[in-house]
Every structure is written in structure tokens, then in C-alpha cells.
Amino acid sequence: MSDQLKTLLRRGLSAHEGNRPEEAEKIYRQILDISPANAEAEHLLATLLTGQGRNGEAIDLFESCLSSVGANPAARCNYAIALESSGQIEKAIDQFKQAISYHGDFPTALYHLARLEIPRGHLGQAVDLLGRLLGLKPDHFEGLLLFGNALHALGQEKAALMSLDHAAEAAGITPDMICRVATAHLRLGYPGPAQGLYQRALSIDAKFVPGLRGLGQSLAHQGQYAKAIALLKTARQLAKDTDDIDLVLADITLKCGDVFGTIEILEAVLKANPDNAMADALLLRSKAKLASGDGTEFAKEAKNWAKHHMPIAAKPVFANTRQSDKRLRIGWISPFFCEHPSFKLLGSLARNLNRHEVELFLYSATPRPDDVTRSWQVMADGWREVFGQDPMQIADRIRKDKIDILIDLCGAHPTQPIEVFALHAAPVQASLSPTTTGMTQIDYLIGHKEVFSGKLANNKGLSEHPQKLELGPYLPGELDDTFPVSPLPAAFNDDIIRFGCIDKLANISDETLMCFARILNKITNSRIVIQDDVLEDSYAAKTFLDRTRQAGINRDRLDLAGTVAAEDRPALFAQIDIGLAPFPAICLENHFEMLWSGVPFVSLASDLPGSRLGLAILADIGLEALCAHTEKGYVDKCIMLSTDLKALASIRENMRDRIRNAKAFHAPAVAREFEESCREMWQNWCLRK
Known part of the structure; x- marks a missing residue:
């Protein structure tokens, strides 16, 4: 050179x-x-x-x-x-x-x-x-x-x-x-x-935005929301791009029950950046908690979300054999194969599937494997770690496994690789989401028949075909017989009626709170206990109390409870005469637990997405009369129950027998029906040319 x-x-x-x-x-x-x-x-x-x-x-x-x-x-x-x-x-x-x-x-x-x-x-x-x-x-x-x-x-x-x-x-x-x-x-x-x-990084540079954001997020993970919000607001003032900070703030405000505040934050993010798929997914989930919403409008928004954010892909030629009676390969995909309510709700179903009829493959997008993850692994015929993988790689893996039916367990959750379904990973695709996913690539929405008894399913508002089950698919976790059902508290407490809402603050809509206020006004000797882990935090408690005050509920009629240890939960339910399910969304696992503790609950079923889960489990044990269809009906049913303590005590005393005798609470029966439903979906595909 x-x-x-x-x-x-x-x-x-x-x-x-x-x-x-x-x-x-x-x-x-x-x-x-x-x-x-x-x-x-x-x-x-x-x-x-x-x-x-x-x-x-x-x-x-x-x-x-x-x-x-x-x-x-x-x-x-x-x-x-x-x-x-x-x-x-x-x-x-x-x-x-x-x-x-x-x-x-x-x-x-x-x-x-x-x-x-x-x-x-x-x-x-x-x-x-x-x-x-x-x-x-x-x-x-x-x-x-x-x-x-x-x-x-x-x-x-x-x-x-x-x-x-x-x-x-x-x-x-x-x-x-x-x-x-x-x-x-x-x-x-x-x-x-x-x-x-994060604190170490901030000791070097007190204005380092990723450090402020991260410290806020780590405090939020530990339930210290007030401190987290203060740090995140400081970070926001210093940052040029605030989307990531706003998403953390939105997650906190939603957990603390400020749904409207959450929506406001997310809409501002999307106004500046319409392509932020995570913000849009969280916005959709937030709107599903609005009792003032419209089911048809929500379905349209879900379809728009899918159209805007999901990739467009041609259907591949699948290598699966079109044999209608073969042993089916069923895949479940979720970011929650870990310590999460889905283990209680779906673990019994997975354990009781007939492995001569089906093979169960679990595709885990779980970022934090734990002891519950190991329990899921034991139940799987095939276990695949897919966290952090590109959706195309996951879809290719699913096709190589020759999965016949791929089932989504949680819908358009921000951490769910839902794009896998848009890429046509399996010949038949379904979801267990209580709300429509908006995705035409998902063929079926699997759920209890009562979930699909409203207008939304009947007027073709869903993007998916309703696959109705007589039972399940959800089951309670392991039923603990070691603690007895407590006597009716009102019978030993000067006839004071204590209602209980054991759910997430995010699920307690303003309309729910106004119904609570009307119930307390009508029943002068009544109180309400509200329990959610986030109530340990001062910001969450203040936010909720502000909302109850605006609804017209006096503070002295409320008993707030934060975190309750597992061994203390029977004592919590022992204080409650009548359960109050919020609307339109509920934590299903809490209401299974409430029933097992002998506490009947009143629910409200509307045409809003996810609002009919309470009706489904009440109908399974012959208590569908406790489900109202209007807010007036909800209040009236609570009043009616409170006026007949003898009947209330009888319901409580016989509740476990109702559950034991209900076919819908018998895991093998639920599993058999689920298999038959999968077989029907598969046969439908086999008949197509």
C-alpha cells in the first residue's frame, strides 16, 4: 500500500x-x-x-x-x-x-x-x-x-x-x-x-431522567405510589420525551382507581404519538372499566386498535393434518404463567385435561418466572419460553410445533405478544378474554354462555365468533375446607349489616360508588368494607376517599383495608354479610373466594364488555336472582337481602353445598366440555376448503 x-x-x-x-x-x-x-x-x-x-x-x-x-x-x-x-x-x-x-x-x-x-x-x-x-x-x-x-x-x-x-x-x-x-x-x-x-445513579446525577423514572417505577412496584408520583412528575419536567414516564403514571393512577385520570394521560400520549401501541392497549383496558361506556362503541374502538397496531400478514399454508378426531395440540400463550390470578382460575382446567385427547403447549411470555411458573411447567406437554422474542419468531415456533388451536389467555394486554395472532400462528385461534380483542384473525371468543347473553354478542358486535360454554372455563383455586363458614355477622352485631367490596379500586366505577351511597342511605344500620392492597398507600387511599365523598358516601360508614395476608382472609369475609360486586368489571378470583366463604354477592350484568362474569358464576350455583340488570335493580336487591336475615343466614350456611353440587365447579366436567369445544372448533376448520 x-x-x-x-x-x-x-x-x-x-x-x-x-x-x-x-x-x-x-x-x-x-x-x-x-x-x-x-x-x-x-x-x-x-x-x-x-x-x-x-x-x-x-x-x-x-x-x-x-x-x-x-x-x-x-x-x-x-x-x-x-x-x-x-x-x-x-x-x-x-x-x-x-x-x-x-x-x-x-x-x-x-x-x-x-x-x-x-x-x-x-x-x-x-x-x-x-x-x-x-x-x-x-x-x-x-x-x-x-x-x-x-x-x-x-x-x-x-x-x-x-x-x-x-x-x-x-x-x-x-x-x-x-x-x-x-x-x-x-x-x-x-x-x-x-x-x-437507581438511588446510586441519582447520587451521581440528581437530574438523570432514567434514574428518576426508574426509582419512581421501583417504588410503585412496592406500593409506594405517593412517592413514585412525585418522582415521576419531577422526571417529566426534565424530560424531552415523556411517553415512557406517562405510561408509568397511567399504570399507577389506574391501580389507584382514577380511571378518568388514566384515560386523560393516555389520550394525551396518543395525541402526540398515535403509534404508541402500549398506550393504546392500556387505554382500551381502561375504557373497559367505565360503567358509563357503550358496548358497541367499545367494540368499534377495539377493532380500530387492532387495525391500527396489528401487522398485516397473509395466512400461511399450515402443515397440520386435517384429521377431525386426532389428538389435538392446543397452545396457550400468556405473560402471566407466574404468581397471578390466572393460575387459580385456569390451573385446575389445565390439570384435568385428558392428555389422550389433547396435548397442552404453554408459550410463556413471562418476564419474571417464579415458583408458580414451575407449577405451570409441570402441567405442560410442551413448554416454550418466548419472553422477549419477536412475534414472528414466536409464530414460527408455534407453527413448527404444529399447534392446532392457539388460545390467548388475557386479550390486548400491554405485555402480551398479541401480534402473534395477527401473524396467523395456528389454523384455529381463540381468546379467553372477557372482552372482544377487535382482531379478525382470532376466530373464537371462548366463554360462559351467560357472558354472551347480552346484546353485544347477539348483534355481531364482537370481532370473534362466540364459543359458548355451559360450564367454566374458569374455576376457583384449591378450595380450603380447613376453615368453617362463619355465622352471619349481622345476627350477632345488633343487626348491623356490613356489605363488602373485595376488588381492585380500578374496577369500582363512579356508578358503582353512587349505588353504594344509595344503599347506605336506604339501610341506616349498614356499613361497607372495601379491600384492595393499594389502600396501604396514602395517595391511593386519598384518591379513593375523594371519589367516595363525591359519590355522597360518609367516611364514617366506610371501613378500608389494605393488604390482607392469605391466612387472615377468612376473618375478612367473616365480617361481611353481603358482597357487592363492582361493575362493569370484577376480579373473578375474589368472588369465587367470597362465595366459598359463604358470602353471597349482588352483581350487575349489562351489555358492557366483561360485565357478565358475576352473572355467570351466580347462575352456576342457582343464585342468578342476585344479579341485576339496572342500577336500580342492583340497589333494590341489596335492600331486599338485608331485610331478611334468616334467609341470608340460610344462603350462607348452604353456600358450600351449592358449590360442591354445582357441575360448573367440578374440574373434570369443565375440562371435558372445554375439550369438546376445542374439538368442535377444530372440526369446523377441517370442513373448510
């Missing part, structure tokens, strides 16, 4: 490393004008162009020079990075593997190959690669961070935390790196350690 070219290369490299890309590109092209096949200049220019997102030009240059510089593992890795950036993942993986195969354990190749193997579900391979990397570079920050995540996904919690602690040490005094470790802790379910790291 001539002295002129050497000088130009030095100048180009100096500009490149000095972050002067335009100058560097000009010099590299000058070299190529003088020496068109100069491999070193091609390699450096290709690397520069990759950093600018000009991947097509970069790949052409890499492929021109690779025969000359391929012995350099860095060049091969740079080529792989360009391939990955252009979406050619398999080719990128092959190049990283070649770099390792030809040149030994090259750190860059080890790290990037591990990074690409994790979303493909190859956790064991990734851990091996990262172990080799850290053997060479023990303080490799990115490697330690990735190693911790991979180990945690494999259930090696202690080793994962050790790796994250080492990453925190390697972060030194760089706030951004410290916050990345904190975010990893938060995502994996350790808000305490995350809080400490």
Missing part, C-alpha cells in the same frame, strides 16, 4: 473514531477511487455505513472485501451486525459462528451470538457462550447483564443475581449503566435492589 493510501486511511480512521462520519466517508471513498479493491477501506466504510443504518450499501461492501479480510474476526462480526440490522438473522448467526469456529473464542462474536440465541429460546447455548465470554473478560458489562437475564430465565435465581451484582460493580460511576442494571432487577421482579441502584 502506498504512503498516500496509508495516510488517507489514518485520516479516515481518525475522523471515524472522532465521530465525524461525513468526513470519514469522504476519505474512505477517496481511497476507493484511487484503489477500487482496497479491502481495508471497504471494511471500514462498510462498518461506518452500518452505524448509519445504511445496511444495504454496507453488506455489498462487506461481501466484496470479506474474502480478503475474513481472517479478521472483527471484520466478520461487523458483517454479521450489518446482516442482523437488515433483518437477516440466520445469516448473522452463521457469521458469528464462523468467527468463533475460525478464530476461537472471540469476545464480540460470543456476546452477539448469545444475544441472538436468547430470543430464539436457546437459553442453554446462550449461557455457555456467555460463560466463555466472561472467562475471557470477567468485567464485560454487557455480558454480565445478559448472563443474569439468561440465568434467571433458566430458574437459576441466585446465580442470576450474582451476575447482576457483578454488572453493577462493572458499571462504575456511569449513571446510564447503573440504571440498566437496576432496570434488569426491576424487570425480573426485584424492586428493592432496583431502588438502591
Whole structure:
């Protein structure tokens, strides 16, 4: 190489490393004008162009020079990075593997190959690669961070935390790196350690926005909403882009029961950024809690959400055999295969499926595996970790597994990879969501017949076909016979009637509170106990009390309860004579528990999405008369129940017999019907041409 070219290369490299890309590109092209096949200049220019997102030009240059510089593992890795950036993942993986195969354990190749193997579900391979990397570079920050995540996904919690602690040490005094470790802790379910790291970052830079946002989020995870909101508002004043901060604020305000405030925040986010799919999904879920809403309008909004945010994909040709009586492969996908109500509600169904008729594959998008995750794994014929994977990769995995029916367990939740359904991952697709998903790619909405007895299902307001069940599909968790049903409290408490609403504050609509006020006004010797874990926090309690005051409820008629330990919950229900289900949404698991404790509840079924779940479980035990269809009817039923303590005591005394004798509470029967329903959906597909 001539002295002129050497000088130009030095100048180009100096500009490149000095972050002067335009100058560097000009010099590299000058070299190529003088020496068109100069491999070193091609390699450096290709690397520069990759950093600018000009991947097509970069790949052409890499492929021109690779025969000359391929012995350099860095060049091969740079080529792989360009391939990955252009979406050619398999080719990128092959190049990283070649770099390792030809040149030994090259750190860059080890790290990037591990990074690409994790979303493909190859956790064991990734851990091996990262172990080799850290053997060479023990303080490799990115490697330690990735190693911790991979180990945690494999259930090696202690080793994962050790790796994250080492990453925190390697972060030194760089706030951004410290916050990345904190975010990893938060995502994996350790808000305490995350809080400490965010505080460490803020001790270095008190105005570091990611630190303020993260500290607010970690405090919110620990139920300290008042402090969290103050930090997030400070972060918002300092930030240029506030979307992420606003999403955390919206999540907090929703948990604390301020649905209108949540909607206001999310609509402002979407006004500035209409393509924010997470904000739109959370907005849809928030609107489903409005008793003043309209079911038909909600269905339209759900369809608009799906149309705006879901990818468009042609239906593939499935390799599944069209055999109507074969053993079906059923897939469930959810971000909640962990400590979550879905285990209580669906665990019994999963355990009782006839494995001669069906195979159950679980696709876990769970960010924080725990002991309940292990219980789900035991019930699965096939277990697939898909958290963090691209929806297209998940869909490909499902097709390779030849799943016949893919079932969504939670609808358009912000953490659910719902796009998998838009990509037609299985021949038949269904959802257990209590509300329409708005997605035409989901063929069926599976639910109790009473859920579909309103106008919305009958006037074709749903995007999916209603698949009606006589029983289930939800069941209560394990029924505990060790504690007896308590006597009716009113019989021993000077005839004072105590109502109870044991639910999330977000589900207690303003209309529900106004009904509570009317009940208390009509029944002078009455009180209401409200329980939700978030009431431990001062902001949540104040927000709720402000709402009750506006509804006309006197503070001295309210008993508020925050977190109640599992062993103390029977004592909580022992204080309640009559349950009050909020509307339009309820926590189903709480109302199963309420019934098992002997407490009947009054519900309101309307045409709003998700509003008929209370009716479904009351009808299953012959108490559908306790479900009203108007707010006046809701209040009247509460008054009627309170006037006949003898009848109320009898209902309480016989409640467990009602449950034991109800076919809908018999897990094998619910499982058989669910299998038959799946068989019917599959046969319908087999008959199509």
C-alpha cells in the first residue's frame, strides 16, 4: 500500500473514531477511487455505513472485501451486525459462528451470538457462550447483564443475581449503566435492589431522567405510589420525551382507581404519538372499566386498535393434518404463567385435561418466572419460553410445533405478544378474554354462555365468533375446607349489616360508588368494607376517599383495608354479610373466594364488555336472582337481602353445598366440555376448503 493510501486511511480512521462520519466517508471513498479493491477501506466504510443504518450499501461492501479480510474476526462480526440490522438473522448467526469456529473464542462474536440465541429460546447455548465470554473478560458489562437475564430465565435465581451484582460493580460511576442494571432487577421482579441502584445513579446525577423514572417505577412496584408520583412528575419536567414516564403514571393512577385520570394521560400520549401501541392497549383496558361506556362503541374502538397496531400478514399454508378426531395440540400463550390470578382460575382446567385427547403447549411470555411458573411447567406437554422474542419468531415456533388451536389467555394486554395472532400462528385461534380483542384473525371468543347473553354478542358486535360454554372455563383455586363458614355477622352485631367490596379500586366505577351511597342511605344500620392492597398507600387511599365523598358516601360508614395476608382472609369475609360486586368489571378470583366463604354477592350484568362474569358464576350455583340488570335493580336487591336475615343466614350456611353440587365447579366436567369445544372448533376448520 502506498504512503498516500496509508495516510488517507489514518485520516479516515481518525475522523471515524472522532465521530465525524461525513468526513470519514469522504476519505474512505477517496481511497476507493484511487484503489477500487482496497479491502481495508471497504471494511471500514462498510462498518461506518452500518452505524448509519445504511445496511444495504454496507453488506455489498462487506461481501466484496470479506474474502480478503475474513481472517479478521472483527471484520466478520461487523458483517454479521450489518446482516442482523437488515433483518437477516440466520445469516448473522452463521457469521458469528464462523468467527468463533475460525478464530476461537472471540469476545464480540460470543456476546452477539448469545444475544441472538436468547430470543430464539436457546437459553442453554446462550449461557455457555456467555460463560466463555466472561472467562475471557470477567468485567464485560454487557455480558454480565445478559448472563443474569439468561440465568434467571433458566430458574437459576441466585446465580442470576450474582451476575447482576457483578454488572453493577462493572458499571462504575456511569449513571446510564447503573440504571440498566437496576432496570434488569426491576424487570425480573426485584424492586428493592432496583431502588438502591437507581438511588446510586441519582447520587451521581440528581437530574438523570432514567434514574428518576426508574426509582419512581421501583417504588410503585412496592406500593409506594405517593412517592413514585412525585418522582415521576419531577422526571417529566426534565424530560424531552415523556411517553415512557406517562405510561408509568397511567399504570399507577389506574391501580389507584382514577380511571378518568388514566384515560386523560393516555389520550394525551396518543395525541402526540398515535403509534404508541402500549398506550393504546392500556387505554382500551381502561375504557373497559367505565360503567358509563357503550358496548358497541367499545367494540368499534377495539377493532380500530387492532387495525391500527396489528401487522398485516397473509395466512400461511399450515402443515397440520386435517384429521377431525386426532389428538389435538392446543397452545396457550400468556405473560402471566407466574404468581397471578390466572393460575387459580385456569390451573385446575389445565390439570384435568385428558392428555389422550389433547396435548397442552404453554408459550410463556413471562418476564419474571417464579415458583408458580414451575407449577405451570409441570402441567405442560410442551413448554416454550418466548419472553422477549419477536412475534414472528414466536409464530414460527408455534407453527413448527404444529399447534392446532392457539388460545390467548388475557386479550390486548400491554405485555402480551398479541401480534402473534395477527401473524396467523395456528389454523384455529381463540381468546379467553372477557372482552372482544377487535382482531379478525382470532376466530373464537371462548366463554360462559351467560357472558354472551347480552346484546353485544347477539348483534355481531364482537370481532370473534362466540364459543359458548355451559360450564367454566374458569374455576376457583384449591378450595380450603380447613376453615368453617362463619355465622352471619349481622345476627350477632345488633343487626348491623356490613356489605363488602373485595376488588381492585380500578374496577369500582363512579356508578358503582353512587349505588353504594344509595344503599347506605336506604339501610341506616349498614356499613361497607372495601379491600384492595393499594389502600396501604396514602395517595391511593386519598384518591379513593375523594371519589367516595363525591359519590355522597360518609367516611364514617366506610371501613378500608389494605393488604390482607392469605391466612387472615377468612376473618375478612367473616365480617361481611353481603358482597357487592363492582361493575362493569370484577376480579373473578375474589368472588369465587367470597362465595366459598359463604358470602353471597349482588352483581350487575349489562351489555358492557366483561360485565357478565358475576352473572355467570351466580347462575352456576342457582343464585342468578342476585344479579341485576339496572342500577336500580342492583340497589333494590341489596335492600331486599338485608331485610331478611334468616334467609341470608340460610344462603350462607348452604353456600358450600351449592358449590360442591354445582357441575360448573367440578374440574373434570369443565375440562371435558372445554375439550369438546376445542374439538368442535377444530372440526369446523377441517370442513373448510
